Amino acid sequence: MEKEFRVLIVGGGIAGMSLAICLGEMGVSTELIDKDPEWKALGTGITITGPTFRAFSALGVESEVRRLGATNERVKLFQPPEKFIGEIGPPETIPPLPNNGGILRPVLHKILSDRTLAVGVKVSLGKSISFLSQESKFVDVRFVGGGSGRFDLVVGADGAFSELRTHVFPEASEPTLTGQGCFRHLTDKPADVDCLHMFVGGPVKTGVTPCSSNQMYLFCNAPMPGNPRWDPKDDWKKLRELLIGYEGVVGSVRDALGPQSNIVYRPLENFLMNPPWYRGRVVLIGDAAHATTPHLAAGAMMAVEDALVLSELIGSAVSLDTALEAFMDRRFERCRHVVENSRTLGQYELDGVSTVEHKQLQEESWQRMATPI
Numbered sequence: 586m587e588k589e590f591r592v593l594i595v596g597g598g599i600a601g602m603s604l605a606i607c608l609g610e611m612g613v614s615t616e617l618i619d620k621d622p623e624w625k626a627l628g629t630g631i632t633i634t635g636p637t638f639r640a641f642s643a644l645g646v647e648s649e650v651r652r653l654g655a656t657n658e659r660v661k662l663f664q665p666p667e668k669f670i671g672e673i674g675p676p677e678t679i680p681p682l683p684n685n686g687g688i689l690r691p692v693l694h695k696i697l698s699d700r701t702l703a704v705g706v707k708v709s710l711g712k713s714i715s716f717l718s719q720e721s722k723f724v725d726v727r728f729v730g731g732g733s734g735r736f737d738l739v740v741g742a743d744g745a746f747s748e749l750r751t752h753v754f755p756e757a758s759e760p761t762l763t764g765q766g767c768f769r770h771l772t773d774k775p776a777d778v779d780c781l782h783m784f785v786g787g788p789v790k791t792g793v794t795p796c797s798s799n800q801m802y803l804f805c806n807a808p809m810p811g812n813p814r815w816d817p818k819d820d821w822k823k824l825r826e827l828l829i830g831y832e833g834v835v836g837s838v839r840d841a842l843g844p845q846s847n848i849v850y851r852p853l854e855n856f857l858m859n860p861p862w863y864r865g866r867v868v869l870i871g872d873a874a875h876a877t878t879p880h881l882a883a884g885a886m887m888a889v890e891d892a893l894v895l896s897e898l899i900g901s902a903v904s905l906d907t908a909l910e911a912f913m914d915r916r917f918e919r920c921r922h923v924v925e926n927s928r929t930l931g932q933y934e935l936d937g938v939s940t941v942e943h944k945q946l947q948e949e950s951w952q953r954m955a956t957p958i
Contacts, residue, residue, distance in 0.1 A: 590614070590905075593726060593736040595714060596743030597624055600871025600888035602697040603644055604740060607896030609704030610645075616734075617701065620743075622711030626694030628849055629771040630687050630796035632781060632882035636954045638682040640889035647682070649696045654688030655795035657780035662944065665787035667833035670940065673948060676955040685781055687796035689771075693885075717752050719865040722905070738905055740895075741869040742888075745856055745876035753867045760856035760876050763931050766809035767879060768824045770838065771847040774801035778834055786940045789827050793834055803838045804879070808935055812852050820848040853878045853931065857924045860917050863909040870895060875920040880930035881950050883923045890958045891916060919958065926950045 592608055594601045597619030608615040633641075633654065641647040660673040674684065702708060716727040717739070724739045741749035745760045774795055783792035791805040807827050815823060821842040828839040842848075856876040862869045870891040877884050894915050895908070902908035926946060933943050 590737035591735070592616070593618065593724075593734065593739045595739065595741050595749045596747075596871070596873070597621070597698070597701075597708070597710075598742060598744060598871065598888070599693070599697065599885050600873075600891055601740070601742030602694075602701045603889045603892035604742065604870065604896060605701045605706040605708075606644060606646075606697070606704055607892050608899070609701070609706040611896060611900055613899070616707040616709065616736075618709045618712040618714075618728075620711065620713040624698065624708075624710050626690045628690040629769040629847065630689050630794060630800075630802040631693065631885055632794045632879075633683075633686040633688060634882050634886065634951065634954065635676070635678040635682055635684045636951075637883070637886040637889070638686065639678045640886050640893060640958075642682060643893050644889055646696050646700060650688055650693065651683065651686070653692050653696070653797065654686055655797055656683035656686040657795070658684045660685060660781045660783055662940070663782060663784045663792075663833070664940065665784050665831050666836070667784075667831070671944075673944065673951075676952050678955050687781075687794040687802070689796050689800065692797070714749065714752065717749075717867070719867070722866060724866050737866060738899075739867045741867065741873045742871045743873055745854065745872040747869065747873035749867070750858070750869055750873055753864050754858070754869075757858055758856070760854035762812055763853045763855060763878060763928060764808060764810055764935055765806050765853045765878070765931050766812075767851060767853050768803075768805040768807070768820065768827070769849045770803045770805075770824065770842070771796075771800060772803065772838055772841070774799055775834060775837075782834060784831065784835060785934075785943055786937075787831070790934045791828060791831065791835055793838070803835065806853070806880075806931065806934060809852060817850070818844070820850050821846045823850075824848060855924055855928050857921055861909070861913050862916075863913070866905060868895070868909055868912065875924050877924045878927045878931050880927040881923055881947070881954070883927070883954060886954065887920055887923060890919075894958060915958070922950070922953060 594617040789807040871888040898908040
């Protein structure tokens with residue numbers, strides 16, 4: 586297919602930057618806009634599974650992620666207060682890559698943003714869409730504050746509460762609360778924490794993930810019926826209360842919590858848009874189409890895979906129309922599996938389902954994620 590066309594990517598997160606890198610390397614005229622004038626990354630760290638490393642490898646950033654993050658080959662499982670019950674060895678990917686790891690979100694953002702700029706993508710910050718219309722095979726866009734453009738393809742990568750989705754798919758549903766909330770706390774890593782430690786079967790699901798040579802983040806998924814709110818300054822008090830009774834590394838982190846603690850809290854929501862994720866020459870990718878909870882550590886994986894598959898099809902299909910149709914064929918079932926199984930794992934935690942069932946679904950899900958995209 587001819588590559589002499591213009592693409593607008595709305596949203597400068599993992600999905601948007603990954604697609605920008607792919608298209609920029611193909612020589613496609615690409616502009617990326619993000620409404621945040623500072624283009625900053627929110628959050629603490631993310632867990633990286635083998636399939637995510639595979640996606641980063643295809644994107645060309647895996648060596649940097651490994652150098653600046655943390656890698657390991659297993660997950661240690663505990664029952665509270667600190668009873669070791671075994672290990673999960675995620676299935677190996679092809680080609681062989683680390684099975685598990687983590688990285689700080691701001692570090693990953695810099696890796697991807699530097700590469701986005703290096704491949705020649707035009708990046709415009711503090712910019713968003715005010716109006717969009719489609720005519721034949723083009724999309725006409727007007728921007729907030731003035732300016733307009735005509736594009737052959739517009740890609741919505743602007744997150745779970747996508748404004749572009751509202752413009753183009755006003756009938757689409759919105760993300761729904763799952764009944765859980767997630768705390769993440771960035772802290773120093775003890776030398777003996779060399780892989781993800783996960784505590785299951787207790788009142789909350791918690792654990793720690795190394796995300797650099799000297800840092801880790803503690804995660805805590807807790808029941809939050811009714812989506813309660815409190816002053817964010819009290820996050821550390823709420824988290825400390827939830828971790829009462831845990832020992833070992835989790836207990837040590839709990840005891841050190843205070844007003845100075847670096848904590849991020851958000852209610853957990855998920856979303857899976859009914860197919861197709863495109864209308865005319867506008868398509869949604871990443872969380873804008875399939876926002877998942879963190880139970881399978883697969884949000885970044887799906888975002889990068891979306892970019893890899895869409896760019897591959899743009900480069901090989903006979904037209905954009907056939908590329909978008911093939912994109913749905915390749916992506917929907919895989920993303921549905923991740924979103925639904927992640928939510929099921931969260932419900933297992935709320936219902937107190939046995940550790941055996943929890944471990945089985947986790948391993949089955951990882952096995953499927955390890956299959957080629």
